[in-house]
Amino acid sequence: MDRRQEILLAAEKSFSLFGYKATTMDQVAKIANVGKGTIYTFFSNKEELFQAIVRQMVEEMRRVSEESTIAGASFEVNAHARLMQLLKFRETHQLYVKLIEEEKELRTPMVSEVLASIEEEIIEFVRQKIERGISKGELKPCNSELVAYLLFKSYLALVVDWSKTHDRQLSEEEIAQLLSDTIFSSLLV
Amino acid sequence: MDRRQEILLAAEKSFSLFGYKATTMDQVAKIANVGKGTIYTFFSNKEELFQAIVRQMVEEMRRVSEESTIAGASFEVNAHARLMQLLKFRETHQLYVKLIEEEKELRTPMVSEVLASIEEEIIEFVRQKIERGISKGELKPCNSELVAYLLFKSYLALVVDWSKTHDRQLSEEEIAQLLSDTIFSSLLV
DNA sequence: TCATTGACCGTAAAACGTTTATGGTCACTA
DNA sequence: TAGTGACCATAAACGTTTTACGGTCAATGA
Structure with a gap:
């Protein structure tokens, strides 16, 4: 072994x-x-070991997210599928869940750092998808960094934050509909 | 006296x-x-005294926000002005700043509760403005609760969160432009 | 008579000294 | 010479004592 x-x-x-x-x-x-x-x-040291584990998880997230892509589908459909997949992972994967809990309860600085860097990676990932959409002519040119940020934060707000202040959770359809009407529609050529 | x-x-x-x-x-x-x-x-008790003070502040916020309204201007221009005003208040008003700091550092439950309720009030305030825009025929009918939530969270993300992970702050123009292109444009009739 | 007060009370949190646990090292071993 | 675990310095946990606080109410005096 x-x-x-x-x-x-x-x-x-x-x-x-x-x-x-x-x-x-x-x-x-x-x-x-x-x-x-x-x-x-x-x-x-412990920190490096931890970061190695987190890197593994981020790779898994990337894989899972790519797997949820539907070949030939529109940018909107795939962006939605991938982001929902990532947020599901966030709420399901044992390590991720544990780290979020630790960040909230203990405020371990190393954990905060790592969670922030994961978020950054996701946003960069979204940004690349947007750039790709633009270069394929599927999306209007835009500030991909800003749009990626806005898109991710919107999903986070609707999927994660909403249920903290409202008792019912938003359905995937409601979220898809709302963002389709607002952000997504403005991105399409 | x-x-x-x-x-x-x-x-x-x-x-x-x-x-x-x-x-x-x-x-x-x-x-x-x-x-x-x-x-x-x-x-x-202390809690009631505190809530009386917070209620005062919320009233002041409402006043300041209404004052920043430009008579005859579009929904978009006014919504932007009001939300920016509220977020400026949030980062300027001594009590509000102090409470945000206390929530972050001490996690005083009463403070968390109060801050959450202020946010709720702001969102409800935005919702009413949207409903008004709809009934005046300026906006398309939509789920005003969801849109208000999305709009407020977007402003919060762009004004407050962005500068935490990026060294430069977003200019008001960048924010206005981005949201005009995305969320606002989809609301107009 | 009754609004006002501050000494007082029980409790919860701060302070402090002690003990335990942990990250990291390195002389030893198989 | 790769691998180990006893060992070390330090920091976190623990238990105890002390202090500080929110809230009360008998006394006060206008």
């Missing part, structure tokens, strides 16, 4: 179960069946 | 300067030049 891989598996399990702060290097070493020192031959 | 008024002035000063948690009833009594017991003849 690959020691590095064992460590990554153990770390993923522990971070997912206990979060960043409550995960100890002794814990990870025990789960991975290695001495604590061994971890430090692969990762220079 | 009106004792009730003295107390309100003292409370406003103290809450603005120190926030909710760090304001003590002894403090307020001293500033107001009244015995502590006197406060309790007008307000049944």
